[in-house]
Amino acid sequence: MSPVLAPSRPASTHTSLLRAAGIVKAFGGNRALNGVSIDVRENEIMALVGDNGAGKSTLVKILSGAEVPDEGTIHVSGRLAAIQNPHDAHDLGIATLHQHLGLVDCFDVPQNVFLGRELSTRLLGVLPVLRRTEMLERTKELLRELDIRLPYLDRPVSTMSGGQRQAVAISRLLLGDIKLIIMDEPMAALGVHEGQKVLDLISRLSRRGISFLIVSHNMEHVMSISNRVAVLKNGNLVGVVPTEGATRQDITSMIIHGRV
Amino acid sequence: MSEQAEVEPRSPTDSLRRLSAFGRRFFLAGGILPLVLVIAIVGFALAEPRFLTYGNLFNVARAASFLVIVSIGQMITLLVRGIDMSIGSTEALVSVCVALVMATVLGFDPDAPWLAIAAGIAAGLAVGAVVGAVNGIGIAVFNVNPFIMTVGMLSILSGVALTVSGGMPMYGMPKQFGEIFAYAAPLGIPAPVLFAAGVFVIMFYILNWTALGRRIYALGGNIVASRLAGISTRLHMVLAYVMCSTIVAFGGILLTARVGTGEATLASTHVLESITAVVIAGVSFFGGIGRVGNVVLGAFFVTLVTNGMNLLRVPSYQQLIVLGCLLILAVVIDQVRIRMMQQVRDE
Numbered sequence: 001m002s003p004v005l006a007p008s009r010p011a012s013t014h015t016s017l018l019r020a021a022g023i024v025k026a027f028g029g030n031r032a033l034n035g036v037s038i039d040v041r042e043n044e045i046m047a048l049v050g051d052n053g054a055g056k057s058t059l060v061k062i063l064s065g066a067e068v069p070d071e072g073t074i075h076v077s078g079r080l081a082a083i084q085n086p087h088d089a090h091d092l093g094i095a096t097l098h099q100h101l102g103l104v105d106c107f108d109v110p111q112n113v114f115l116g117r118e119l120s121t122r123l124l125g126v127l128p129v130l131r132r133t134e135m136l137e138r139t140k141e142l143l144r145e146l147d148i149r150l151p152y153l154d155r156p157v158s159t160m161s162g163g164q165r166q167a168v169a170i171s172r173l174l175l176g177d178i179k180l181i182i183m184d185e186p187m188a189a190l191g192v193h194e195g196q197k198v199l200d201l202i203s204r205l206s207r208r209g210i211s212f213l214i215v216s217h218n219m220e221h222v223m224s225i226s227n228r229v230a231v232l233k234n235g236n237l238v239g240v241v242p243t244e245g246a247t248r249q250d251i252t253s254m255i256i257h258g259r260v
Numbered sequence: 261m262s263e264q265a266e267v268e269p270r271s272p273t274d275s276l277r278r279l280s281a282f283g284r285r286f287f288l289a290g291g292i293l294p295l296v297l298v299i300a301i302v303g304f305a306l307a308e309p310r311f312l313t314y315g316n317l318f319n320v321a322r323a324a325s326f327l328v329i330v331s332i333g334q335m336i337t338l339l340v341r342g343i344d345m346s347i348g349s350t351e352a353l354v355s356v357c358v359a360l361v362m363a364t365v366l367g368f369d370p371d372a373p374w375l376a377i378a379a380g381i382a383a384g385l386a387v388g389a390v391v392g393a394v395n396g397i398g399i400a401v402f403n404v405n406p407f408i409m410t411v412g413m414l415s416i417l418s419g420v421a422l423t424v425s426g427g428m429p430m431y432g433m434p435k436q437f438g439e440i441f442a443y444a445a446p447l448g449i450p451a452p453v454l455f456a457a458g459v460f461v462i463m464f465y466i467l468n469w470t471a472l473g474r475r476i477y478a479l480g481g482n483i484v485a486s487r488l489a490g491i492s493t494r495l496h497m498v499l500a501y502v503m504c505s506t507i508v509a510f511g512g513i514l515l516t517a518r519v520g521t522g523e524a525t526l527a528s529t530h531v532l533e534s535i536t537a538v539v540i541a542g543v544s545f546f547g548g549i550g551r552v553g554n555v556v557l558g559a560f561f562v563t564l565v566t567n568g569m570n571l572l573r574v575p576s577y578q579q580l581i582v583l584g585c586l587l588i589l590a591v592v593i594d595q596v597r598i599r600m601m602q603q604v605r606d607e
Contacts, residue, residue, distance in 0.1 A: 130474065
């Protein structure tokens with residue numbers, strides 16, 4: 001075990017990492033987001049909760065670049081950011097873990113980690129050739145850094161358990177210089193034990209200075225891992241409350257009644 | 261009892277189980293191809309002694325090289341979870357165009373056979389690339405189902421080839437074309453075999469050792485994940501079909517050299533045979549899985565079966581029945597294999 005000096009739930013600094021202000025998004029006549037403002041701080045785990053149709057998915061899609069807002073601004077590290085597509089978001093240090101993980105089932109671990117970012121060298125200065133050994137070594141290094149243990153790296157990820165696949169998908173995101181990870185229902189398809197492992201991974205990464213915005217229906221997970229909880233209802237932000245000091249009942253009541 | 265088990269860890273059932281576990285892994289990795297290849301060779305050799313003569317193997321190797329080339333092309337479309345039903349008519353159109361261009365150039369200057377050959381080959385490859393681009397754009401940009409798109413193209417290309425040729429064989433190609441590209445045999449190896457080996461080496465390199473190859477596999481494995489990973493999926497899909505049709509066009513050029521005329525009805529059996537070869541070689545219809553080396557063996561196997569049936573004087577009508585059965589069997593086995601892979605995951 002690596003020595004961990006920081007407490008398990010570090011007091012987040014109050015510097016804003018990502019600030020979205022007055023986000024409006026309509027699909028046809030249906031306003032999915034009605035001027036939502038949200039502020040994810042550096043080094044914090046923020047949970048995003050709300051009933052079905054509250055606008056969580058739309059907000060997540062806008063922040064990850066999958067949708068462009070009709071109105072509103074996004075600042076990343078204090079600078080105005082124009083996020084038009086997932087690539088822009090990634091360049092700004094925002095990565096998104098989608099519910100379906102974005103893994104190629106028939107690929108092994110290094111192939112998935114380096115998907116779309118394969119390392120090549122030029123043989124004799126002309127022929128591009130994949131640097132397989134280097135990709136394998138860097139994958140091992142990455143997994144070691146993240147303290148992720150996988151039984152084998154050279155088999156298709158389709159042979160792995162849900163939690164292991166999740167770990168591969170998360171480590172994939174961290175190959176670049178990532179400051180914020182957005183997760184859409186990360187534990188939805190996992191068993192209790194597997195889910196706990198992913199929660200452990202999230203808090204470990206958080207201690208290394210990575211912020212999280214996590215959409216979840218699982219109140220237990222929300223209460224155990226987050227620093228703050230943002231509640232959406234009918235496309236409006238009901239409020240943001242610190243997790244410590246709030247009870248499950250408080251938050252459930254916010255989700256249902258739309259009041260703090 | 262338990263002591264005895266420790267002393268004798270290899271009871272008959274134990275080694276049987278180990279053997280079946282090994283067989284299962286072998287099957288998952290490479291399909292049934294190695295097994296059926298051995299069975300076919302041994303079976304035909306026992307039934308017909310002429311089968312294993314140098315002369316016959318020379319013939320099989322030469323005949324197989326055309327199918328090897330087009331099967332490698334077909335493989336790429338299966339890797340991206342597609343299919344190309346139009347490869348036979350692509351070859352036919354290429355054949356007609358190659359003959360037309362060569363005859364035209366020779367008509368201007370009868371003393372320039374090499375210019376005619378170069379122009380003909382360039383035209384043939386260009387036709388292939390355009391056909392592939394049309395297939396790819398229809399599939400990737402306009403979202404036409406790959407089967408429908410390429411069946412439509414099958415009809416179109418075959419119609420164009422028949423229109424251009426008037427349904428007649430087209431003569432007038434320089435004799436050097438056939439001499440070099442079909443009948444030369446340096447070191448006793450038929451030229452088509454060498455060309456097929458060249459296509460294999462190039463495609464092995466591209467598919468296994470370049471980012472382009474990885475992305476072609478990724479596209480078939482999970483197109484949504486590929487897009488999220490920043491891969492330009494449409495471009496790569498079009499590229500895959502262009503690669504397929506260009507390789508197929510090269511096969512058509514070699515076949516034209518062998519036949520000696522431009523034929524609008526060339527290679528009509530290649531669609532069925534290539535799909536059989538590719539699927540029996542363990543390339544999955546579900547995309548993302550398959551090895552080019554196995555495809556070479558698969559094409560060899562299909563040619564071997566045809567050759568063996570010819571030697572055994574199986575009438576060609578009945579050969580069609582056998583080939584159809586082989587194709588369906590290969591697909592059934594692919595399904596079983598996919599299911600077994602999922603079981604491995606569940607365990």
